Amino acid sequence: xxxxxxxxxxxxxxxxxxxxxxxxxxxxxxxxxxxxxxxxxxxxxxxxxxxxxxxxxxxxxxxxxxxxxxxxxxxxxxxxxxxxxxxxxxxxxxxxxxxxxxxxxxxxxxxxxxxxxxxxxxxxxxxxxxxxxxxxxxxxxxxxxxxxxxxxxxxxxxxxxxxxxxxxxxxxxxxxxxxxxxxxxxxxxxxxxxxxxxxxxxxxxxxxxxxxxxxxxxxxxxxxxxxx
Numbered sequence: 001x002x003x004x005x006x007x008x009x010x011x012x013x014x015x016x017x018x019x020x021x022x023x024x025x026x027x028x029x030x031x032x033x034x035x036x037x038x039x040x041x042x043x044x045x046x047x048x049x050x051x052x053x054x055x056x057x058x059x060x061x062x063x064x065x066x067x068x069x070x071x072x073x074x075x076x077x078x079x080x081x082x083x084x085x086x087x088x089x090x091x092x093x094x095x096x097x098x099x100x101x102x103x104x105x106x107x108x109x110x111x112x113x114x115x116x117x118x119x120x121x122x123x124x125x126x127x128x129x130x131x132x133x134x135x136x137x138x139x140x141x142x143x144x145x146x147x148x149x150x151x152x153x154x155x156x157x158x159x160x161x162x163x164x165x166x167x168x169x170x171x172x173x174x175x176x177x178x179x180x181x182x183x184x185x186x187x188x189x190x191x192x193x194x195x196x197x198x199x200x201x202x203x204x205x206x207x208x209x210x211x212x213x214x215x216x217x218x219x220x221x222x223x224x225x226x227x228x
Contacts, residue, residue, distance in 0.1 A: 027215040034208040041204055045197045048077050052190045071167070078164045078193060085157040085200065092150040099146045103139040110136045138217070145210075149203065156196050163193045 051074050058066035110132040116125045166189055 027211060027218060030211045031208065031215070034204060034211055038201065038204045038208065041197065041201045044077070044081070045194065045201065048074070048081075048197060049194055051077065052187070052194065055190070056187055074190065075164065075168055078160065078167070081193075081197060081200075082157065082160050082164060085153065085160055085196075088200070088203075089150070089153050089157060092146065092153050096143070096146045096150055099139065099143040103136070103143050106132065106136040106139045135221075142210075153203070156199060160193060160196050163189050163196075167193075 051070060055067065055070040055074060058070055110129075113125065113129040113132040117129045167186060170186060
């Protein structure tokens with residue numbers, strides 16, 4: 001009986017240690033990936049804004065060859081950004097599923113700790129109940145945030161696609177509209193696209209902040225598990 005209990009305890013401890021190590025590695029990977037993506041996004045935005053300015057200068061100076069070349073270059077950048085946005089949608093969907101799973105698990109742990117308090121109202125059980133309640137509330141907030149982030153990312157990506165189609169279809173060298181009007185209309189669209197890129201950067205910064213918070217929460221949980 002004692003040997004079986006010790007074996008079960010050892011098995012549970014090892015499983016918890018493996019889980020803790022995996023969470024630690026996942027957090028480190030998420031932060032490293034987020035930092036890399038942020039630097040990449042910032043560089044791409046800066047390059048895109050320079051191309052917009054160069055395009056406007058070429059249009060004003062009637063440099064037809066330069067206008068054509070920059071349009072092709074800008075469209076290529078926009079296409080790249082749309083693909084990156086689509087990948088972010090898929091990543092947001094994965095994170096949403098993870099949040100749903102975490103909330104189900106935290107609800108289960110909360111209900112278990114609640115039953116433990118009802119069976120034995122000890123200081124240890126009350127502390128665990130408070131911890132599980134806090135974790136459940138945190139996971140519920142994370143799920144709400146993930147749902148909102150996915151919705152925003154989808155809307156942003158759809159708008160990027162609309163702008164891309166408008167810029168691609170527009171003939172900047174046609175005579176049907178005044179030069180000033182063409183420049184103003186399309187500069188507005190290009191700058192709106194740049195704005196979506198800035199929004200992506202803000203989103204990546206937010207995700208990085210959340211990853212750091214998640215890392216700190218996992219550290220706290222590991223301390224609590226060790227203390228328990």
